[in-house]
Amino acid sequence: MTNIPNGPELPPIAGGHEVQGKSHKFTLERVYPALVFVPLFYLAVRYFPPTVFFLLIIIVASLAFLEFTKVTLAPPPSPIALGVGMAAIWLLLAGIQWTTFLLPTIMLTILVVALLVTFMFIPPKLRQCLPRPMAMIFGIGYMGICLGHLLLIRKLESGDLLIFFVLIVTWAADIGGYYIGASMGRRPIAPRLSPKKTIEGFIAGVIFSVILALVSHLWFLSFLTIHDCIIIGIVLACVGLIGDLAESAFKRNAGIKDSGSLIPGHGGVLDRIDSLLLTAPAFYYYILLINGTSLI
8 A cells, every 4th residue: 555665665464475566656557447347347236236336236245355364364265165154245245235133244244353453463473373263264264344334334324425425435555654654654554564654654544535525425425424424534544453463363364465357457256355354344334323323
């Protein structure tokens, strides 16, 4: 997300080789995928039945899970294990889509986030000793539960507009941190996890996030107050950074720079949704709280 020009080289984590960051220059290669996927996503969310959006989340979660296993497990799991893992994700997402039991979802979300943060800070040698089944189970919960919150958001009143809001604000923070950090970033925010992410980039990400939240309020989401938009912009930028750093930790642990190459100019699916995996739950529960909805 952010880059420290001419920064010092740091030793790799967990024995992986240090990788070179991608260029942070603006290129048309990064624009072309958006020209294709954004209109399709808009149509799927705005005009098609909820089942279409459910299938879209199924596809994204499955691709992200495959990339996650590639990053965290070597050698890769067998096709049977991958099939079982994806089936478990589909069942999780189906349960979220067609049931109304919120408390189990909250508890599982807390567990997944706690495990994610723990992984970021445990000693590198201990990371290499984590059992393969644990990594598979975590990946199922990480993709299924976290992305499932987009389904929960979609079921809220004006859920289609809320989906657009959380995506715009999340990616505003990513873009602001990515480009401003590349040109102005000097102080690393988490050098052991991702030496190219900077404090300056993070601050820019927060500013971009708040600005786009306010623009969204004026444009299509007037029922969210300006006060709420400012809070949401700050919270999602902070939470999104954790998701970004977590994926960086996974990739540095594996000694790779991208989770995949499916999206030209952007890397893999997991590279594009790492922040969203945490901002979607944070946004959903904030909306419930301001609406006075019980979480139990």
